[in-house]
């Protein structure tokens with residue numbers, strides 16, 4: 001994209017012309033694939049997150065507001081990464 | 094010795110799977126390999142007509158699986174090349190006539206005393222596709238350089254990986270060099286960048302493919318052609334030879350881009 005595209009982008013802007021149609025195709029494809037490659041919907045991710053919070057909270061006091069769960073993208077095996085901050089005991093009342 | 098089973102699939106229909114299997118089958122046989130091409134597109138059989146063997150069919154894949162005949166009886170020998178056989182699909186049945194487990198067993202049986210088994214997959218992500226990859230050791234994705242085909246190819250790559258069949262290799266078909274130079278067609282490089290899999294080869298758009306298909310003579314057996322050469326090269330790469338890629342499509346140069354802006358191209 002940008003690394004190869006700059007002369008086109010620059011000249012196209014200069015001459016006020018549409019970029020070559022394949023650049024448009026590539027950009028559209030890249031966007032649609034980000035979506036397609038996502039195996040879990042945001043709603044399902046939220047459900048998983050809620051469940052994880054319930055389970056972990058049984059054993060340790062966690063910071064629910066700042067708990068995050070995300071899916072790493074790309075080829076090959078996808079991963080769920082959970083970031084669950086533990087409340088430090090001294091901040092407890 | 095036992096054969097490698099390689100499935101050619103695509104997601105989107107009409108991108109060149111059957112043409113690819115016919116010509117790679119011929120090319121691999123011309124390399125001296127013992128080859129079987131298997132039409133897994135049950136209900137919509139095509140490989141027989143593309144290869145020009147349609148008049149010799151007696152039994153088909155469903156007959157073999159159901160035990161109506163022995164495997165050897167259903168295999169049709171292509172007399173134009175040494176050691177090339179076709180196992181035709183059934184035309185009057187549907188994809189559910191064969192199960193993935195039966196395909197695995199069939200592939201096991203086909204492996205004996207052969208070098209390569211090439212499977213022509215139906216389009217789609219349904220049972221026909223599942224059957225076609227069930228017995229495969231390796232898979233090849235074929236796509237044309239357009240948004241719909243590339244998107245579907247990406248989906249299929251995901252499904253193949255999820256089925257633990259490894260990562261497929263890529264063939265880009267129907268490249269039109271002039272359109273790529275004009276910036277009006279995705280280049281092979283663009284497709285590789287998007288799909289992030291290894292390239293096996295590139296086939297140019299070639300009218301000779303249509304002419305040869307009309308005659309039932311795969312283009313690799315029909316005189317000299319760019320596409321025929323491209324298929325021969327892919328066959329060599331499948332066999333592990335390090336054949337340089339034909340440069341058929343080039344990214345637009347700065348000059349091309351400038352010319353386009355001035356409206357000369």
Ligand SMILES: Nc1ncnc2c1ncn2[C@@H]1O[C@H](COP(=O)(O)OP(=O)(O)OP(=O)(O)O)[C@@H](O)[C@H]1O
Nearest residue numbers: 106107108109110111112216267297298299302303
């Ligand atoms: N490189 C090419 N140049 C010109 N025509 C081509 C090329 N490759 C394929 N074709 C033509 O495109 C059409 C579809 O090809 P083919 O039947 O091989 O696709 P397919 O993927 O097997 O289709 P299906 O999904 O229906 O099984 C045929 O008419 C074929 O001759």
Ligand SMILES: [Mg+2]
Nearest residue numbers: 110111134139
């Ligand atoms: Mg086909």
